[in-house]
Amino acid sequence: MIVPFGHVLILAGLLFLMGVFCTVTRRSLIMMLLGIEIMLNAAAILLVGSTLHWQNLEGQVIVLFVFAVAAAEVSVGLALIVWAYRRTGSVDPGDYNLLK
Amino acid sequence: MSDTLTLDSTLIAAVLATLLPFASFVLIMVFTRNHRRLSAGLSIGAITVSLISAVFLLVCHWHLQTPLQYFGRWVVSGDIVIPYGFLLDPVSLLMLTVVAAISFLVQGYSLGYMADDKGFSRYYAFMSLFAWAMLNLTIAPTLFQLYIFWELVGLSSYLLIGFWYEKFSASQAGKKAFVMTRLGDVAFFLGLLLALVHLGNLNILELNSPRVAAQMSPTLITVSALLIFGGIIGKSAQFPLMTWLPDAMEGPTPVSALLHSATMVAAGVFLFCRLFPFFSQSAVAMGVFLAIGTITMLLSSTMAMVSRDIKQVWAYSTISQLGFMIMGLAAGSFFAGMFHLTTHAGFKALLFLCAGVFIHALGTNDIFEISRLGGRRLKVPTVCMAIAAAALAGLPPFSGFFSKEVILAALAELDNPIWLVAGLLGAFLTAYYTFRLIFILVVPDQSEPRQPDDSHGHAGYWQMGGPLIVLATVTVLLGFFQGPLENFFGNHICSVSAHTGSHGWLPYIAIATAASGLILAWVEFGRRNSARVGFVERIGWLYNLFSERWYMDRFYRRFVDVVIYRIISGLCTQNDNRVIDAGLDALSKDAVQSGRFVSELHLSMIQYRLLAIFVVVALLALYFFF
Numbered sequence: 001m002i003v004p005f006g007h008v009l010i011l012a013g014l015l016f017l018m019g020v021f022c023t024v025t026r027r028s029l030i031m032m033l034l035g036i037e038i039m040l041n042a043a044a045i046l047l048v049g050s051t052l053h054w055q056n057l058e059g060q061v062i063v064l065f066v067f068a069v070a071a072a073e074v075s076v077g078l079a080l081i082v083w084a085y086r087r088t089g090s091v092d093p094g095d096y097n098l099l100k
Numbered sequence: 101m102s103d104t105l106t107l108d109s110t111l112i113a114a115v116l117a118t119l120l121p122f123a124s125f126v127l128i129m130v131f132t133r134n135h136r137r138l139s140a141g142l143s144i145g146a147i148t149v150s151l152i153s154a155v156f157l158l159v160c161h162w163h164l165q166t167p168l169q170y171f172g173r174w175v176v177s178g179d180i181v182i183p184y185g186f187l188l189d190p191v192s193l194l195m196l197t198v199v200a201a202i203s204f205l206v207q208g209y210s211l212g213y214m215a216d217d218k219g220f221s222r223y224y225a226f227m228s229l230f231a232w233a234m235l236n237l238t239i240a241p242t243l244f245q246l247y248i249f250w251e252l253v254g255l256s257s258y259l260l261i262g263f264w265y266e267k268f269s270a271s272q273a274g275k276k277a278f279v280m281t282r283l284g285d286v287a288f289f290l291g292l293l294l295a296l297v298h299l300g301n302l303n304i305l306e307l308n309s310p311r312v313a314a315q316m317s318p319t320l321i322t323v324s325a326l327l328i329f330g331g332i333i334g335k336s337a338q339f340p341l342m343t344w345l346p347d348a349m350e351g352p353t354p355v356s357a358l359l360h361s362a363t364m365v366a367a368g369v370f371l372f373c374r375l376f377p378f379f380s381q382s383a384v385a386m387g388v389f390l391a392i393g394t395i396t397m398l399l400s401s402t403m404a405m406v407s408r409d410i411k412q413v414w415a416y417s418t419i420s421q422l423g424f425m426i427m428g429l430a431a432g433s434f435f436a437g438m439f440h441l442t443t444h445a446g447f448k449a450l451l452f453l454c455a456g457v458f459i460h461a462l463g464t465n466d467i468f469e470i471s472r473l474g475g476r477r478l479k480v481p482t483v484c485m486a487i488a489a490a491a492l493a494g495l496p497p498f499s500g501f502f503s504k505e506v507i508l509a510a511l512a513e514l515d516n517p518i519w520l521v522a523g524l525l526g527a528f529l530t531a532y533y534t535f536r537l538i539f540i541l542v543v544p545d546q547s548e549p550r551q552p553d554d555s556h557g558h559a560g561y562w563q564m565g566g567p568l569i570v571l572a573t574v575t576v577l578l579g580f581f582q583g584p585l586e587n588f589f590g591n592h593i594c595s596v597s598a599h600t601g602s603h604g605w606l607p608y609i610a611i612a613t614a615a616s617g618l619i620l621a622w623v624e625f626g627r628r629n630s631a632r633v634g635f636v637e638r639i640g641w642l643y644n645l646f647s648e649r650w651y652m653d654r655f656y657r658r659f660v661d662v663v664i665y666r667i668i669s670g671l672c673t674q675n676d677n678r679v680i681d682a683g684l685d686a687l688s689k690d691a692v693q694s695g696r697f698v699s700e701l702h703l704s705m706i707q708y709r710l711l712a713i714f715v716v717v718a719l720l721a722l723y724f725f726f
Contacts, residue, residue: 024711032707093706 008049015042029081029091040070114186117153120146121232128225139221143228144207151200158197187241190589191373195238198445199363203231205567206358212563213354230256243302254281257359261351273347280344284334291327308377325385336368336422339396343653349411353456361418361448369425369441376434386430393426394522401529405636406646409465410455413537433510435589440503447491450571454485457564467540476542480565484572489538491575493531494614502579524613531617539626
């Protein structure tokens with residue numbers, strides 16, 4: 001493997017932190033969903049890196065599954081967001097206060 | 101070879117007799133409700149075949165030595181097998197024939213009586229249902245099967261009393277009859293369970309065998325006999341539960357004739373005959389039965405003395421005659437009860453059917469009104485009614501005289517003469533109220549002469565007249581068959597009381613009592629220029645007592661109002677409101693409250709919470725790894 005394992009770790013960690021930051025700070029559901037996807041991809045990068053490091057290909061198979069799940073998750077999540085927007089006219093999670 | 105052939109034809113006849121009315125009930129209800137003639141034809145056809153089968157059975161087994169039983173398994177569950185079958189012995193054969201014959205005649209009569217009714221098909225369907233239930237009741241080999249049909253008979257009685265359900269009083273009367281007979285049936289059922297627990301099965305023949313005494317203690321036999329008698333009290337309108345029967349006259353008159361005089365109410369007495377050997381093992385229970393029969397007979401005779409409604413008079417007399425049968429049976433004469441049951445079925449059906457012709461033709465139930473409108477011009481019913489009344493009063497040579505004489509002889513055998521005196525008093529009262537009605541009807545009222553229109557030509561007169569003539573013939577002739585009938589029963593039931601010749605004076609006393617009742621009625625109602633006021637009506641409080649049915653209905657009304665409505669259902673309402681409702685309200689209120697509280701925690705702070713989760717996870721990771 002050309003890239004050292006440590007670099008992979010750092011990349012994945014940074015990507016994950018960026019995802020967390022995006023999810024927690026942005027005031028839009030779409031951006032939150034995007035953040036979640038980025039966290040998922042960080043985990044995927046880590047999996048690919050570790051399979052190469054330990055010479056065990058099962059991790060890459062898992063990554064394929066993760067992509068499939070992520071695609072499904074995005075479609076469902078976007079549908080929910082569209083529905084929520086139609087109901088309330090807003091995608092700001094702070095505006096959803098039906099329970100108040 | 102020929103033996104098996106007879107057995108088979110017996111079975112086929114029994115199945116035919118008991119199944120066809122049900123088939124016609126189903127067919128009418130499902131297919132032919134809108135075809136009046138077809139419905140009536142189905143029903144009458146079915147009952148005709150039943151009648152022919154019943155007569156065939158009776159003739160075939162006239163010299164029956166041992167009872168025939170047929171069993172099939174109906175329900176099997178583990179060790180419990182519930183059989184379904186037929187029991188043919190003199191009691192069931194005779195009753196089967198009586199029921200089929202009277203049903204047949206009444207259904208023929210109804211062609212005329214119900215001709216203009218819109219519920220014509222429904223009427224015939226219910227009549228078929230009744231016939232099916234009653235025929236099966238008579239030949240049930242186990243008390244369990246008998247109980248099922250007993251209840252079905254109660255159901256069809258309810259349906260037929262409330263036949264004109266648009267009329268409030270009719271539906272009320274149906275309800276009253278159903279509830280009151282149900283009271284007795286609860287006791288009956290408890291009695292059955294008691295016998296079942298101790299004997300292991302409810303086969304009637306086994307219940308009647310002397311072996312029962314070995315399996316049940318005398319106290320238990322007494323208790324279960326008394327409980328089973330509760331059912332008889334309800335069905336046959338005996339003393340505490342007798343007030344439903346007069347109200348049951350709200351139904352169409354043929355129904356009153358069939359159910360509430362000749363057959364259904366006789367089911368109670370029939371059950372007594374069925375279990376006669378069982379009951380007679382308990383002297384205490386027999387004493388109670390005798391007392392109840394006597395009280396019933398005297399009370400209802402007095403009620404009949406003041407009633408103005410023609411059907412009510414016959415209803416009271418039915419109760420009184422049923423009490424008389426119970427007296428005869430309880431006095432130890434099996435034959436007396438069964439014989440009076442048979443003759444009574446004939447002449448009482450005749451009385452009601454005659455009353456039905458008057459009501460149909462003149463449109464009123466009031467005897468004075470019928471007399472004023474010229475009821476006596478309807479020759480056939482008037483003559484038939486006089487014949488039946490003479491039988492009811494116990495005048496020779498009509499059938500009632502013979503059967504009453506047998507009962508009185510049985511009463512005379514008892515040690516205590518009070519029962520015989522009560523029986524004679526009852527016979528006197530019966531003759532009085534019977535001929536009171538006849539004289540009111542027959543003797544023209546001079547005070548208000550009116551020229552009645554000739555009602556002879558009205559529709560259905562001869563349709564209704566035919567059964568009357570048949571029944572009148574039976575009433576006249578049946579008494580002379582006492583000997584053969586006695587042999588028929590004597591073959592089989594060993595405990596028929598030995599008729600000694602020591603009561604040779606009794607028939608004369610009986611005739612004298614009946615005649616004195618007749619003469620009193622003639623003096624007060626039949627004489628020219630008589631006041632047409634009975635001696636009871638002259639005494640105000642006595643008249644009130646009798647016409648208010650000894651205040652029994654008032655008592656029940658108050659009892660129901662106070663004990664059931666106010667106390668029991670009051671407590672139930674309180675329980676409902678204060679415990680169940682309030683508890684559920686409190687529970688749901690608390691649930692709502694806690695939901696509100698939790699929802700406060702969920703208010704639109706997703707991202708802060710996400711942040712908190714991430715921080716916590718990160719800190720936990722730091723803690724665990726380093």
